[in-house]
Amino acid sequence: MPLYRDEAIVLRTHKLGEADRIITLLTRQHGLVRAVAKGVRRTSSKFGSRLEPFTHVDLQLAEGRNLDIITQAETLSPFSSGLGADYERYTAGTVMLETADRLVAEEREPSVQQFLLLVGGLRAMASGERAPGQVLDSYLLRSLAVAGYAPSFDHCARCGTLPSEGNRHRWFNPSMGGILCATCRVPGSASPAPDTVAVLGALLAGDWPVVEATDARSLKEASTLVSAYLAWHLERALRSMAYVER
Structure with a gap:
């Protein structure tokens, strides 16, 4: 079977048989990929925790008929370690993963911008330097813009x-x-x-001084509008959004 390498973010996992898992990945060069990690649920697995959601990994995969097979995995950034201990950051990060999964609908279609945006968003979320809700709203607006649904906040x-x-x-x-x-x-x-309209534009542009100077009421109203805009363009609300305080 032909082999290829790529870096990826693990979006979600599903059990397969007694010891395997199906791993859904957003890769840099190959877009959305679903691959099998054989034996990953055994305690002796060579992959360990490298294929858990939020993990940024370098992979070698073998092309399969229906699903590719992961043959090597090396951790690049274990974002899960920075998110797992904080409920608010973890739930916001989960929304980011589900959003990426929904926006990159076509498997095997390169989506470099969405990949880089997700890596940057998870890095900012895990660092703890900015409020989780603001990082999430900025990511959602930018990912929608990259997908062709850029909102207008001026004209x-x-x-x-x-x-x-x-x-x-x-x-x-x-x-x-x-x-x-x-x-x-x-x-x-x-x-x-x-002020809400102004901060929406700042979140889309990444103008953090404006975002951080905005009052809590305007930030909350902005979050409500971002959620509504996302739900409309995805045609239904995200399941993970129910666990995020908005």
Whole structure:
């Protein structure tokens, strides 16, 4: 069987038979890959904890008919060690893994940007330098943008007009792609506070000084809108989101 190497993030695992597991991976060069780790559930397994969710690994795989087979695994970054001891960071990290799994729908299709974004997001989450909710919201907005669902937080998402000086666009609707002017407003649109709209743009751009200077109320409202925008474009809410405080 042909062999290939790639680096990957372990997204999830499933039991297979008495000792094996199916590992779902987001790889750098091969996109979403499902592979078998033989004997990984035995105490004598050579893989040990290298194929647990959140782990950044360097792999050698053998191409199979339906599922590839993992033949070597070396840990590059054990993000699980920085997330497992903190419930808030762990649950937020779980949402990141599920989001990546859903957004990279096509197996074997390269998705380098999504891979690098997930590695960077998990590294920031595990470091503990920033609030978990803010890291998560920034990751979700950026991953949606990379997938082609970039929200608009300045010009009207429908007609493209910029707000006039002193008059902001007041409405937000996930189905329309973000902020709307009064003319383009549709029923059911939210009317977020100006600081909320500003921090949404900062989260998307990675402008952390603006994010960290924003009050808790605006951050919470922003998180609600990010969750709604994500659920709309994924067509249903993530299961793991239910465990995250929003």
